[in-house]
Amino acid sequence: MTTVDDAALELLRSRSGLSIDDEGRFLHLGEPITHARTLDVLWRSLARAPDGRWLVRVGRESAYVAVKETPYTVRGVLQERPDGAPVLLLSDGTREPLDPATLRLGEDGVLRCAVKGGERARFTRAGQVTLGFAIDEDPPGTGRYAITIGGTRWPIRADSR
Known part of the structure; x- marks a missing residue:
């Protein structure tokens, strides 16, 4: 053999x-x-x-x-949870709640967050548009953004990567 x-x-x-x-x-x-x-x-x-x-x-x-960057992408966002937390539809077919503390905006204008125990996920256009309805410029005219989930305001930090 x-x-x-x-x-x-x-x-x-x-x-x-x-x-x-x-x-x-x-x-x-x-x-x-x-x-x-x-x-x-x-x-x-x-x-x-x-x-x-x-x-x-x-x-x-x-x-x-x-x-190139990450295998996981956010293809869509649902509002399924009673607390209003968005549920992410991931490229592998799974769903999981968004951890708003991990939400980042890259220099390329694309949102990213952590999924699957800390792995990085990149939002697709469709995913970003869907979540974008819940994002506000905070304060207006500054180019900084935040999202409110369950009554808590979460700043969206610039991605340092």
Whole structure:
């Protein structure tokens, strides 16, 4: 039985052709993956490798996923909770409440927040427009913003990243 050495396996994993774009779409060799079951398997198996890269593992097979900023995007926002806290619709199909303390506005004008225990998520255009209805310039004319949730006013800080 022939075995492939670890360096060769690592090279194969890094050349998988898998990536996630800024809109939170899984791609293979630059083309969107559209098969629902395949996407479900990829999202459920996505995890951080010990070295910080993103990795999918299916059975005994694994492959690195090229990610520019973050794999997670906020595709939409719902007002489902009784306390008025927005619920985020994430690129992996999950939902979770917005932690307003983590909301940041990047130099590029795109909102970001923490999800999934501290991972960074980038808002898509649709997600940002939806949340934007709840955001106010505070105070008016300053270019600073805040969101009020459950009677608490949360400033939206500039992203230092």
